[in-house]
Amino acid sequence: MRKQSQSPAKPGDTRNPAPARGAATLARAAILAAALTVAGCATTAIRSAKPKPAAAFVLGADISALDAPGRPGFGPLPAYQEDGRPSDELTILHRHGWNAFRVRVFVPPVRNAPNNTVAAAIPLARRIKAMGATFMLDLHFSDTWADPQRQNIPAIWRGMDIAQLEKAWEAYARDTIRRFKEAGAMPDWVQIGNEITRGAAWPLAELQIPGSTLYPPPQPYDEARQWANLTGLLKAAIRGVQSASGSTPPRIAIHIDKGAHWKVTRWYFDHLNAAHVPYDIIAESFYPEWNHGTLEQLWNNMQRCAARYHKDFLVAETGYGPSHVPGNTSMLWPLTPQGRLQYMADIIATVKKAPHGLGVMYWAPERQAWNADGTPGPVVYVLDRLPKLTARPASHAPRAVHPCPELRPGVPGGGGSRRLTPPARPAPAGAAVNRCRRGRCRGSCHCRRRSPLRRSSGRDRRSRKRTGDCRPRPRARR
Secondary structure (H helix, E strand, O other): OOOOOOOOOOOOOOOOHHHHHHHHHHHHHHHHHHHHHHHHHHHHHHHHOOOOOOOOOEEEEEOHHHOOOOOOOOOOOOOOEEOOEEOOHHHHHHHOOOOEEEEEEOOOOOOOOOOOOHHHHHHHHHHHHHOOOEEEEEEOOOOOOOEOOEOEOOHHHOOOOHHHHHHHHHHHHHHHHHHHHHOOOOOOEEEEOOOOOOEEOEOOEEOOOOOOOOOOOOOOOOHHHHHHHHHHHHHHHHHHHHHHHOOOOOEEEEEEOOOOOHHHHHHHHHHHHHOOOOOOEEEEEEOHHHOOOOHHHHHHHHHHHHHHHOOEEEEEEEOOOOOOOOOOOOOOOOOOHHHHHHHHHHHHHHHHHOOOEEEEEEEOHHHHOEOOOOOEOHHHHHHHHHHHOOOOOOOOOOOOOOOOOOOOEOEOOOOOOOOOOOOOOOOOOOOEEEEOOOOOOOOOOOOOOOOOOOOOOHHHHHHHHHHOOOEEEEOOOO
16 A cells, blocks of 8 residues: 655644644544444344244145045046055155145035035045144135136125125134134135135126236226225135134235236235235246246246245145147146156246245146056156256256256256256367356356356456356366
């Protein structure tokens, strides 16, 4: 550091500038030391505070078909078996790490749907609780299927106005939870409504998604009134759940079908927050077969939800079956058992790594997840095979989830040969070659996250190593 020269004192000048500057310097140093001490104490206080523990990640399934088999249009369930021994779907899934199960309940009398009543669900719920798994109760508040295409008022509640309907929702929720609690099958999570993006109890609480022309509500449309009706119903149902729960209320989930759409998610949950609807879990559906989008978009939605709402995010419904949409651009995986396994591995890795990622639940796995003879298909073993399903091009997980896209099967995290995808342009002799220092590839892959870097100083290389970027390594000269 260059020293600053000091001007000599003029003749007759009685001041002593050097000591004055020294005193000022000492004073500034004392102030700085005090500030650093206070800052250090504050930092210590913040670091010593224990953060709120994150909820454990769950892999689950909606197994409602087990308590009400005979879904119209489908044959009987297979005779489940494993290793030559008869078993059942719930037992086999739980044996392989699936630790959360959702069961739906319709308002009786049920019409044009499986007979998923409270009485039918209780025995299955007791089995779920007995094995120590998480039990999620899905209250449809409908006497038939409730989804983005329909949200019908049950026949026994038709003719009610919105005030009467709120009382009916609250009483129904309270009675349902009470029955489960008395049976020793208290739900851990309760989902209020099913895929209620466009509202519930149509047309009284029907919503119009901005920019969408599907399923338009009756005109004239008063958005403020419709939102007030919907949030009133939700709060009434939550009051019913809480009043019957006692001292250990379940976590409340609100479920929509826009897992890959941040704009609609924000529109929806901003309204819930403005109305002070008390909920704990953002639950969303994500189906490639319905052209819901990409895992990159799901990742983006989860990132933004975590920053804005600070709530756990659950992919409450997913699956990988034949496309229902012409020109579907979301079907990136082969429609085979191995493709289904890869899809589940990718979405699990995405949700698990995202902030506040709570879990993934496969909807109705009783056929897609099993072979024709009732033995488990590859997707049942997805947790055992996650480390070997990160290689591209088979994997379509976001780049932030699998940061070494060029790995082929066999490389750590990939599974078969250790051959590498060569760079697009071979580097000349003596040029720097990027080597991955993220710990995933053991320094054996050409990382595409950055273009080849030029030779740099030791300080630059150490800086990149600290931040996790690829550090250059000179190629041996011939």
